[in-house]
Amino acid sequence: MSIDLVSFTPLLSLAGGLAIGVAATVLILFNGRIAGISGILGGLLAWPRNDVAWRTAFLAGLVGAPVVAGLAGQTMALDIQAGWGEILVAGLLVGMGTRYASGCTSGHGVCGISRGAVRSLVATATFMLAGFATVFVQRHLTGG
Amino acid sequence: MIVVSALIAGLLFGVGLMVSGMANPAKILGFLDLWGRWDPSLAFVMIGAIAVGSIGFAIAKRRKTSLLGLPIQLPASSTVTLRLVLGSAAFGVGWGLAGFCPGPALVALGAGYAKAWGFVAAMLAGMVVFEVLERAKPLWRRA
Numbered sequence: 001m002s003i004d005l006v007s008f009t010p011l012l013s014l015a016g017g018l019a020i021g022v023a024a025t026v027l028i029l030f031n032g033r034i035a036g037i038s039g040i041l042g043g044l045l046a047w048p049r050n051d052v053a054w055r056t057a058f059l060a061g062l063v064g065a066p067v068v069a070g071l072a073g074q075t076m077a078l079d080i081q082a083g084w085g086e087i088l089v090a091g092l093l094v095g096m097g098t099r100y101a102s103g104c105t106s107g108h109g110v111c112g113i114s115r116g117a118v119r120s121l122v123a124t125a126t127f128m129l130a131g132f133a134t135v136f137v138q139r140h141l142t143g144g
Numbered sequence: 145m146i147v148v149s150a151l152i153a154g155l156l157f158g159v160g161l162m163v164s165g166m167a168n169p170a171k172i173l174g175f176l177d178l179w180g181r182w183d184p185s186l187a188f189v190m191i192g193a194i195a196v197g198s199i200g201f202a203i204a205k206r207r208k209t210s211l212l213g214l215p216i217q218l219p220a221s222s223t224v225t226l227r228l229v230l231g232s233a234a235f236g237v238g239w240g241l242a243g244f245c246p247g248p249a250l251v252a253l254g255a256g257y258a259k260a261w262g263f264v265a266a267m268l269a270g271m272v273v274f275e276v277l278e279r280a281k282p283l284w285r286r287a
Contacts (some may be wrong), residue, residue, distance in 0.1 A: 001179060001182050002181055002182065003177055003181070003183075003184065004174055004183045005182040005258065007171065007174050007184070007185070008183050008184060008228075009182075009185050009188075010185065010188050010231070010271035012163055012164060012165060013165055013166075013180035013185040013186070013188040013189045013192070014163045014164075014188045014189070014191065014192040015161075015163055015164070015192065016160045016161065016162070016163035016164020016165070016188065016189055016192070017164055017189035017192020017194075018156030018160075018190060018192040018193070018195070018196055019159055019163060019164075020156075020157055020158055020160035020161065020164070020189065020192070020193040020196075021158030021192060021195060021196025021197040022156055022160075022192040022193065022196055022200075022202070022250070023153045023154070023156035023157035023160060024157070024196075024197045024200060024201075024254075025196060025197060025199070025200025025201075025203075025227075026149060026152060026153040026156065027149070027150065027153040027249050028155065028200055028201060028204045028210070028216065028279070029200060029203060029204060029207075029210055029211055030145075030146075030182070030211050030212050030218040031146060031149055031150055031151035031153070031210060031212065031214060031215050032209070032210035032212075032214040032215050032267040033217055034217070034218070034219070035153060035157060037245075037246040037250065037270065038246045038271075041268075041271065042211040042247060042252075042271050042274070042275075043232070045268070045271050045275055045278055046275060047275065047279070049227035050156065051259075052251055053146065053147050053150075054146050054147060054150040055150075057146075057147040057148075057150040057151040057154065057227075058151065058153055058154035058157075058211065059154060059250065060151060060154060060156040060174045061150070061152065061153065061154020061155035061156070061157070062157055062158040062247065062250045062251060062254070063158070063247065063250050063251070063253060063254035064155060064158070064162070065152075065154075065155055065157075065158025065159050065162060065163060065197040065254060066252075066256075067245060067252055067254055068155065069162060070255075070283065074162075074201070074208040076162055076167065076168070076239065076255060077168075077173045078168045078169065078170075078252055078255065078257055078260075079166060079168055079169065079170035079215075080167065080169050080170075080240075080242075080243070080252075080257060080259045081146065081170060081173065081243070082168065082241060082242045082243065082259070084166070084239045085260065086242055087242050087244075087262050087263050087266070088262060088263075088266045089205035089238070089241060089262040090237075090238040090241035090244065090253070090263065090265075091224075091238065091244075091249075091262070091264065091266025091267040091269070091270065092238070092243070092265070092269060093233075093234045093237055093241070093270065094235055094238035094239060094244065094246065094249075094263075094270065094276050095211030095246065095266065095267035095268060095269060095270020095271040095272075095274070095276045096165060096231075096232070096234060096270040096271070096273055097231045097232065097234030097236075097237075097270075097273075098229075098234040098235045098245075098246060098271075099239060099270070099271050099274035100227050100230065100231025100234070100274060101227075101228050101229075101235055102228065102231070102233030103145055103244075104235060104246050104247070105243050105245045105247065106157075106241075106246070106247050108232075109233055110193045110194060110197055111189070111197060112171060112219075113194055113197075114191075114193075114194050114197030114200070115197075115198070115204075115205065115218065116198075116222075117219075117222070118222060118224065119219075119221065119222060119224055119228055122224050122229065122232075123207050123228055123229075123231075124227075126232035126233050126236060127165040127232040127236035127239060127259050128235070129236065130232070130233045130234075130235070130236025130237050130239070130240065131236040131237075131239045131240040132176055132178050132214065132236045132240070133175045133237075133262075134175075134176070134236065134239075134240025134241055135173055135176040135177045135178075136178070136238045136246070137178055138240070138241070139177055141179070144265075
């Protein structure tokens, strides 16, 4: 392993992390809900549908963030390396997996670990290991 | 007010993902590539988010209702199930394939990236499959 010092952004990443922590705190202290993206989105697809208003408002804020940033003159350039086939398979796996696991990087990784939940620690360790393994196979075994 | 606080939380969450670089799949894959040129940035995002979040949740745990008078809903389950582990493993494989998890994918969708729209459409389809299978369960039991 070598550290990629060109890409590494410790201060910006820490600052963004603090903002994410504040967002999760606002949602639990004002709305009484966990800021888990897969759960908030999945709840809109569940039947009976519940809490449509706050779920929609939260997701609108999330999707609207780059729009607001764009109006303020801040644009971001994303590098999506995966091909269309990988994108679609990955989306299906992420959608099903996060619903069976009752959470993703936000609900388990941020909120769950913040409240010391054992289930979230196990979930986070599992999806991180699976992520490491997948990238290892793809970049170092199959050479894709 | 419920809608306003949720909107502000969502916006702040999105800005956090953008500032931290986590909306960029290349940066996620840089973190997941332990055996290549490793980018530890994601660990710093987690440290920042958990540092603030642990204070927020410590306060939340002591309260029964939120500042807006709503019940504070924390998950009650503490059992590690096969469903939790297998679901997380499937999620991790998808995360490693594309470099997207749900939050950043929605931010990238807002930024107008076609592949983010494709990813979110597939993710919603996966969530619908889950709902259908969950609803079909009692039918199988009855049969």
